[in-house]
Amino acid sequence: xxxxxxxxxxxxxxxxxxxxxxxxxxxxxxxxxxxxxxxxxxxxxxxxxxxxxxxxxxxxxxxxxxxxxxxxxxxxxxxxxxxxxxxxxxxxxxxxxxxxxxxxxxxxxxxxxxxxxxxxxxxxxxxxxxxxxxxxxxxxxxxxxxxxxxxxxxxxxxxxxxxxxxxxxx
Numbered sequence: 001x002x003x004x005x006x007x008x009x010x011x012x013x014x015x016x017x018x019x020x021x022x023x024x025x026x027x028x029x030x031x032x033x034x035x036x037x038x039x040x041x042x043x044x045x046x047x048x049x050x051x052x053x054x055x056x057x058x059x060x061x062x063x064x065x066x067x068x069x070x071x072x073x074x075x076x077x078x079x080x081x082x083x084x085x086x087x088x089x090x091x092x093x094x095x096x097x098x099x100x101x102x103x104x105x106x107x108x109x110x111x112x113x114x115x116x117x118x119x120x121x122x123x124x125x126x127x128x129x130x131x132x133x134x135x136x137x138x139x140x141x142x143x144x145x146x147x148x149x150x151x152x153x154x155x156x157x158x159x160x161x162x163x164x165x166x167x168x169x170x
Contacts, residue, residue, distance in 0.1 A: 045167040047093075054090050055165035058083045063121065065159040067102075070116040072124060076161075080121055083163065084128040091134070096164040097121045099139040100146070102155035107141055114139030121161045 047055060061083050063076035072080070087095060099114030118137035125135060147154040 045169055047167055051090055051093060051167065054086045055093065058086055058095060058163050058165050061163060063161045064156065065117055065161075067155070067159065068113070069159075070113065070120045072120050076121075077124065080124050081128065084125055084130050087125070087130050087134055091131075092167050093165055094134055094136065094168055095125075096136045096138060096166075097125075098144075098162045098164065099137065099141075100144060100158055100160050100162065101142045102158040103142050103145065103150070104155070105142070107143075110141035111139050114141045117159075117161050 061079040063072070063079050065071070065076075066073075083095075087093065097118045099116070099118030101110035101114050101117075105113070115137070118139055122135055122137050126132060142158070145154070145158045146160065147157040
């Protein structure tokens with residue numbers, strides 16, 4: 001019975017997460033094709049050209065993690081430090097930190113690990129003076145792999161934090 005309750009809770013958590021983040025949003029990518037993107041739906045303000053460029057720089061700053069780890073390495077800290085400088089320049093922007101995992105492990109475990117990965121970046125940005133009002137976090141666990149397939153070459157690309165940038169109406 002306890003197992004059924006845990007699975008029911010996990011399913012409810014996944015449904016709530018997907019309903020809140022996956023349904024009404026569309027990805028807007030850089031027209032120059034440099035990668036990255038921003039979240040924009042009808043409830044958010046369009047970005048100015050300067051904000052769009054800043055959002056692309058932040059979104060392109062994907063950070064990667066070692067297997068079963070949420071420790072930030074020197075590359076991740078450097079990317080986050082650069083992102084913090086940009087975020088400070090654009091106080092109207094908000095950043096969602098998405099924690100992701102590879103396909104190994106249970107859904108429950110990977111959701112928790114993805115949250116710890118997002119939290120590591122969130123806390124690092126807070127320590128650099130970024131306001132919690134500009135930051136959000138979400139864990140997708142293994143639900144949205146960047147690369148399909150097995151093996152370390154795919155798994156290493158899926159153990160990551162991604163950053164989505166938007167400008168709320170209020």
